[in-house]
Amino acid sequence: MFDPTVVELSRLQFALTAMYHFLFVPLTLGLSFLIAIMESVYVMTGREVWRKMTLFWGTLFGINFAMGVATGIVMEFQFGMNWAYYSHYVGDIFGAPLAIEGLMAFFLEATFIGLFFFGWNRLSRVQHLVVTWLVALGANFSALWILVANGWMQNPVGAVFNPDTMRMEITDFVAVLFNPVAQAKFVHTVSAGYVTGAMFVMSISAWYLLRGRHAELARRSMAVAASFGLAASLSVVVLGDESGYAATEHQKMKLAAIEAMWHTEPAPADFTAFGLPDQRSQHNRFEVKIPWLMGLIATRSLNGEIPGILELVERAEHRIRGGQLAYAALQRVKADPGDAQARAVFERHWADLGHGLLLKRYREDIGNATEEEIAQAALDTVPRVAPLFWTFRVMAGLGFYFIAFFAFAFWLASTRGFEGRRWFLKLALWSLPLPWIAIECGWFVAEYGRQPWAVEGVLPTFYAASHLALRDILITLTGFVALYTVLAVIDVRLMLATVRKGPKDIPMLRFGGSGDGGGGQPAHERPTAPVMPVESGGDAG
Structure with a gap:
């Protein structure tokens, strides 16, 4: 039997490392395209301020990228250490996009980021611009493959369980790649990253204008960020709607929990704008509903029905019984691989095997589970509703705030009115x-809303964890918290030191090579120091 404390601590450790890592990913995505846009303007106009903008924001991008790499590597090890059975059970599918991400995207990004910083004296303007765009594309390709892997956990398509190897095996990689949940998550996530990068540039530039420093650079940076942020924030809301529609099709329990919809409502369902979900009584107190809105958003129709939580629990109970049949047939196949009748039974019910494994929380011989245990296992398919309900609303509310914020910023950029409105700065x-x-909040909704599944409908979370000693988890959890705290302090100090020093201390570099529009220098006159105006001992306080 599993140790529930070990499982919960393993979940906590992975959640902490994943959410900490995700502090750096969106800023990397957003800044990569912003600096590519800025350098494109520099190459087209030749104006020095755009080169300084590229170098300054590129330096902050580099610090953030390094921290993202350092924190991301730790997550890879956890799959084999804390989630060994998960790695065994679904590694054939989950490992493929991660391997492609490393070979195709991360190496591309990591290689060209070196050329971005150290190639200013060796490449022409156009060559260096190509490098910068490849860095941006590499960052986004990296996100694509990671979200393809994560999307498969949300909607496991293109794979079947092999009773001979006792593992899930891939049957259709194209289906895995074009998984509608993965595609919706990718475009929604990268758009959120673009909003993050735009807000970062807006905020730092606003600080400069409030202090009366680097006004020329700050105004232009805010103009770029305003237009980029407006497009990105609109995309986030539109593509978030697409993610919700994908959940309607493939993750009905998650959607019902997000909306605290306990009972199936007549179509089109109302949207609960406010309420206090009570999971024990299966009721919402102080509800404020908007008629029809949920049905229109989730089904894009007037007659599409959204099943409620309790109806989905009944469906889960039916699938648990099917999982009992699949598990019994699987045991017969293990004992006698030539048992054709057992294989036929397994083929009919294998899709319910994961639901049958939910009974492992209560007994080993799941075929003899009582009615009460089956009912309890079905209730386990309901995640905690209140955290999902409120986290989603915080995320959605901020999404609409970003649209209003960047729309006004875009108007100010068009009228050159930033400095006249200190309240906006x-x-x-x-x-x-x-x-x-x-x-x-969005990451929490996506991952916590999938519980109790490590892989939706296929592998329960408690079944996926390694059988580790409690002290091992406590040691690694403490170590990661300490390590990440140190990294956080280093990152904040470096970023603050760079911002406080500003772009004025960046070396005046020129492009080398041919085709630079006359901007090259003889080799003996070119500066050789790398473009990293950060002193590790700089004071952030």
């Missing part, structure tokens, strides 16, 4: 943490 400065709050 202060609002921009204090809005800096909001994209991260929205993104972490």
Whole structure:
């Protein structure tokens, strides 16, 4: 039997490392395209301020990228250490996109980021611009393959369980790649990253304008960020609707829990704008509903029905009984691989095997589970509703705030009115943490809403964990918290030191090579120091 404390601590450890890592990913995605846009303007116009903008924001991008790499590597090890059975059970599918991400995307990004920083004196303007765009594309390709892997956990398509190897095996990689949940998650996530990058540039630039420093650079940076952020924030809401529609099709329990919809409502369902979900009584107190809105958003129709939580529990109970049949047939196949009748039974019911494994929480011989145990296992398919209900609303509310914020910023950029509205500059400065709050809420909704599944409908979370000693989990959890705290302090100090020093201390580099529009220098006159105006001992306080 599994140790529930070990499982919960393993979940906590992975959640902490994943959500910490995800502090850096969206900023990397957003800044990569922003600096590519800025350098494109520099190459087209030749104006020095755009080169300084590229170098300054590129330096902050580099610090953030390094921290993202350092925190991301740890997550890879956890699959084999804390989630060994998960790695065994679904490694054939889950490992493929991660391997492609490393070979195709991360190496591309990591290689060209070196050329971005150290190639200014060796490449022409156009060559260096190509490098910068490849860095941006590499960052986004990396996100694509990671979200393909994660999307498969949400909607496991293109794979079947092999009773001979006792593992899930891939049957259709194209289906895995074009999984509608993965595609919706990818475009929604990268758009959120673009909003984060735009808000970061807006906030730092607003701070400069409030202090009366680097005004030329700050105004232009805010103009780029305003237009980029407006397009991205609109995309987040539109593509978030697509993610909700995908959940309607493939993750009905998650959607019902997000909406705290206990009972199936007549179509089109109402949207609960406010309420206090009570999971024990299966009722919402102080509800404020908007008629028809949920049905229109989730089904895009007037007659599409959204099943409620309790109806989905009844469906889960039916699938648990099918899982009992699949598990019994699987045991017969293990004992006698030539048992054709057992294989036929398994083929009919294998899709319910994961639901049958939910009974392992209560007894080993799941075929003899009582009615009470089956009913309890079915109730286990309901995640905690209140955290999902409120986290989703925080995320959605911030999404609409970003649209309003960037729309007004775009108008100010068009009228060159940033410096005349100090209240907006202060609002921009204090809005800096909001994209991260929205993104972490979104990640929480996606992952916590999938519980109790490590892989939706296939592998229960408690069944996927390694059988580790409690002290081992406590040691690694403590170590990761300490390590990540140190990394956080280093990252904040480096970023603050770079921002406080500003772009004025960046070396005046020129492009080398041919085709640079006359901007090259003889080799003996070119500076050789790398473009990293950060002193590790710089004071952030």
